[in-house]
Amino acid sequence: MAGIIQSLYEIRFLDELAEKRTVIHNIHPLAKLLTTLIYIVAVVSFEKYEVSGLLPLIFYPVIIIGLAEIPLLPILKRLLLVVPFALGIGALNPVFDHRIVFTAGWFTLTGGWVSFFSIVIKSILTVLAALTVIATTGMNRISFALRLLFVPRVLVLQLLLTYRYISVLMEEVARVLRAYHMRAPLHKGVRYNAWGSLAGNLLIRTFERAQNVYQAMVLRGFTGEYKTGGAPQITITDLLYLTVWTLFFAAARLFDIPALIGSLVTGVVK
């Protein structure tokens, strides 16, 4: 119970972080969104046995989190929610792929394990990038950027309203569950014979609330376009931000930076 109410507050947490004013927050949403998309493409485009090449890309989320003063723990907590999926996807790779790629004495590393780590790292990096862009931009401004990219209005609106109504739904869930537990204090969860009516009730209540919220919006002149205030102009800083990061991602993608640094160091040592 307390968990649901707590998570209700947490849902808006990222949006609240987005209200801060730091160097990163001040970058144009479009520049941030494009950078994130390019980053995600760069990360995913690495082939399945690549691990070391991916490592330099960790700098991007780390630098953004640092500059935007995003508290690390809540972000890691959200990241943990996604990790099991990545583990699930990669779990069978070590079982099926026994090709040996590395041996050092008694230690052998199979291709399965390498691709497993690659999947986990890729998912961590992409999810981190998505979380940081939300935490530094906020859903409203991301939607604004999506509109600039000519994403259809209906889709953007769907995204925004779904995001809004999640909290409406959760409030109703919290109320229904509270009422249930008041009258069934000995039950640990909700008994299966109450599931149907509980879910049905919830659906109707949510419809009703959503309708009220929608009416409140319509009464204040809402016509389908979600206006979120001043549209900031793209400045040189924004272009620089996008260009520098893109160049970095391209470099990380084209060259194996850790290997290069390694050979450079060993070259010097020689």
Add this chain to the structure above:
Amino acid sequence: MSHHITEVKELHYVYPDGLEALSGVSFRIYHGESVGLVGANGAGKSTLLMLLVGVLFPSKGEVMVGEMPVNKKTLPLIRQRVGMVFQNPDDQLFMNTVYDDVAFGPRNYNLGEPEVEKRVIQSIEKVGIAHLKDRAPYKLSGGEKRSAAIATILSMIPDILAMDEPSSGLDPKSRRRLINLLKGFSHTKIIASHDLDMVLELCERTMVLKNGKLVADGPTAEILNDAVLLENCGLEIPLGLQNCPVCGSTK
């Protein structure tokens, strides 16, 4: 000032499930009037307010705001003129900050950002929540939420304020603040409420609804003193007009 007259003629409304919520309601409200709309639960108060702002459309009859009939074409203008404050402020506050919520209406009318800011600041100062401008609405107290909801309407600079149970769920002090706030407004006010004491203080005119029919319309002091009428309509004389509950002495 004929353009500020709100007129309802022979209004009927039937819900899709066949329930007749309003039948043959007619009245005229003049500019600057403060009208209380009272009646038992299910008498049709909220439905009437919804019809005034065009959230619902009458099954029969007509609603006129100013010289405009309320229909799909006139809706944008009507909604700018009539501000509706919902019973549950949570339904009305859906943005991330109080500022954005109050700015939502003006932005939808494509006002420039400086004008939006001016209106937002004026509205939140008027309801006394300027210090909460950057707070998240869902973290406010009940009284603060109500004030914020009223500010979201004021920023549209309406001529008419329609309010559904504005004092419900407020503690006595917040209720008092709300009453004082509303007293200071020069808008035409239509207040649907069970809080008859508030109606007594705020409205010079009261309309009583019963089962979708307008059964009384007149000066508040007369109507709220009519014990038989109120009793018939599922109401009772407001505490402010009753005898002292301790010593029984008459008012």
